[in-house]
Amino acid sequence: xxxxxxxxxxxxxxxxxxxxxxxxxTTNNALxxxxxxxxxxxxxxxxxxxxxxxxxxxxxxxxTNGATVSNTAVGYNALTANTTGPGNTALGYAALTSNSSGQxxxxxxxxxxxxxxxxxxxxxxxxxxxxxxxxxxxxxALGAFTLFTATTSSNQVAIGYGALQNMITNAAxxxxGNTALGYxxxxxxxxxxxxxxxGYQAGDALTTGSNNLILGYDIDAPxxxxxxxLNIGTxxxxxxxxxxxxxxxxxxxxxxxxxxxxxxxSVTNTGAGPSFVVEDDTSPDSTPFIIDA
Numbered sequence: 528x529x530x531x532x533x534x535x536x537x538x539x540x541x542x543x544x545x546x547x548x549x550x551x552x553t554t555n556n557a558l559x560x561x562x563x564x565x566x567x568x569x570x571x572x573x574x575x576x577x578x579x580x581x582x583x584x585x586x587x588x589x590x591t592n593g594a595t596v597s598n599t600a601v602g603y604n605a606l607t608a609n610t611t612g613p614g615n616t617a618l619g620y621a622a623l624t625s626n627s628s629g630q631x632x633x634x635x636x637x638x639x640x641x642x643x644x645x646x647x648x649x650x651x652x653x654x655x656x657x658x659x660x661x662x663x664x665x666x667x668a669l670g671a672f673t674l675f676t677a678t679t680s681s682n683q684v685a686i687g688y689g690a691l692q693n694m695i696t697n698a699a700x701x702x703x704g705n706t707a708l709g710y711x712x713x714x715x716x717x718x719x720x721x722x723x724x725x726g727y728q729a730g731d732a733l734t735t736g737s738n739n740l741i742l743g744y745d746i747d748a749p750x751x752x753x754x755x756x757l758n759i760g761t762x763x764x765x766x767x768x769x770x771x772x773x774x775x776x777x778x779x780x781x782x783x784x785x786x787x788x789x790x791x792x793s794v795t796n797t798g799a800g801p802s803f804v805v806e807d808d809t810s811p812d813s814t815p816f817i818i819d820a
Contacts, residue, residue, distance in 0.1 A: 546760075580606075582711055585617075588627075625661075636671075642678075653688075661788075677702075688712050719754070738769045749786040755782075762786060 536587035550566035559566035565586035580586035600606035634640035724730035757765030782788030784795035806812035
């Protein structure tokens, strides 16, 4: 056993083949481990960086101002190009590797948020999650390939393998505010906004369109390209479903047994039972009100 310490000063570290491979300082609250990581620029300044770099090339770029603080990079080339963005967390191979000025992003997983340059406050967890994002902000992607191709879209939520995988930006269409929860939910959607897709492969045939509400296991919208559609478990359908807040929707068409309702309530009865039954407080009622169409 050896009982001794190596005690460099606050601006020194450890080198191997000329490269500084370990640097830690309580003066600038910084830690760097790995060749070509942040050790060189961290040790050259007394700025309170409050940052951690672990891995070859992690946080390698020298900040251009003293506000580039509170970054954590763990993994090969994680946050390697960051020069002005504070508060980022990158964990995984090439996570947030292209980020230069983006702030308060979290990328966890193989190449998560890999192409992000200036997008802010994105959260990506999983292989290739938010991979192509460059300037989009406030997105949440949890699961491998979630929001994989989205580049400048914002305010998206994708949870589940391949959810919203093929989102792109289109100048003629709102591409913000989609929520997709479930394996491959909204997987084929390219552009469109304010869609809510909940369930295993919910809305996975939808390619364009906005303000669609699709709920259930492997449930799709009646049209792959239309907007303001409702499908709950292929039981309840709706058209013109597009109000927000507490505004009463004045023109929706609701269908039971039909995906193409034409009245406020359209009921198509193809089964053996009656279309509509009203009973009193006794059930079964011996004299119910029945509509049998």
